[in-house]
Amino acid sequence: MHAAVVVFPGSNCDRDLAVAFEAAGAKVSMVWHKDTELPSGVDIVGVPGGFSYGDYLRCGAIAANSPICREVAAHAERGGYVMGICNGFQVLTETGLLPGALLRNAGLKYICKTVGLKVATSDSDFTSGYNAGAVIDIPIAHHDGNYYADSDTITELLAEDRVAFTYEDNPNGAQADIAGILSANRRVLGMMPHPERRADPVHGGTDGVALFRALAGALVTA
Ligand SMILES: NC(=O)CC[C@H](N)C(=O)O
Numbered sequence: 087m088h089a090a091v092v093v094f095p096g097s098n099c100d101r102d103l104a105v106a107f108e109a110a111g112a113k114v115s116m117v118w119h120k121d122t123e124l125p126s127g128v129d130i131v132g133v134p135g136g137f138s139y140g141d142y143l144r145c146g147a148i149a150a151n152s153p154i155c156r157e158v159a160a161h162a163e164r165g166g167y168v169m170g171i172c173n174g175f176q177v178l179t180e181t182g183l184l185p186g187a188l189l190r191n192a193g194l195k196y197i198c199k200t201v202g203l204k205v206a207t208s209d210s211d212f213t214s215g216y217n218a219g220a221v222i223d224i225p226i227a228h229h230d231g232n233y234y235a236d237s238d239t240i241t242e243l244l245a246e247d248r249v250a251f252t253y254e255d256n257p258n259g260a261q262a263d264i265a266g267i268l269s270a271n272r273r274v275l276g277m278m279p280h281p282e283r284r285a286d287p288v289h290g291g292t293d294g295v296a297l298f299r300a301l302a303g304a305l306v307t308a
Pocket of ligand 1: 141172174
């Protein structure tokens with residue numbers, strides 16, 4: 087698996103994501119927001135957490151218009167894999183690669199804690215390492231994690247089994263307890279919780295590891 091990790095001004099989980107990919111056996115290339123190409127042979131693009139461009143305008147809105155995001159969108163349109171975590175999920179909704187939006191948390195506070203997350207589907211190359219219905223512990227750290235989409239979109243996501251993760255105890259007001267969703271072709275994942283922060287025993291738990299290992303198993307570079 088060859089993974090590219092995008093770095094924006096204000097990204098703060100880019101190294102963590104690269105380390106989690108590498109631990110699963112990936113080759114990792116860091117790409118800068120001003121780059122106009124992805125390295126050749128990239129299987130998956132990781133859009134990391136943080137505060138891209140200081141979270142001015144809406145979270146992820148400026149990043150979505152960066153030069154590299156045009157390439158990320160083209161990669162997804164070719165059927166390539168993309169994974170957006172936290173600010174990365176916000177970027178993917180702003181680019182239109184995933185439906186809906188991340189609104190301010192219902193309690194208007196930044197929340198930083200480990201939460202119980204239900205694996206809503208194991209039918210994706212991101213979630214196949216978990217049993218559907220399993221509850222895993224993964225940290226969240228956001229002020230805009232309140233997933234919103236219109237009711238037709240929520241109905242479609244549920245009907246197509248495209249909700250990847252739901253919160254056990256909804257911390258932010260997200261509709262239908264949604265913590266992560268998949269694209270129609272199941273190759274783009276956006277999730278607010280941070281699996282890369284639960285990927286080594288020194289993190290206090292390793293529930294995120296199965297996600298990176300499943301990807302590495304699915305995306306074996308020839
Ligand atoms: N950890 C993060 O990626 C933070 C995401 C985003 N900037 C927010 O606070 O909502």
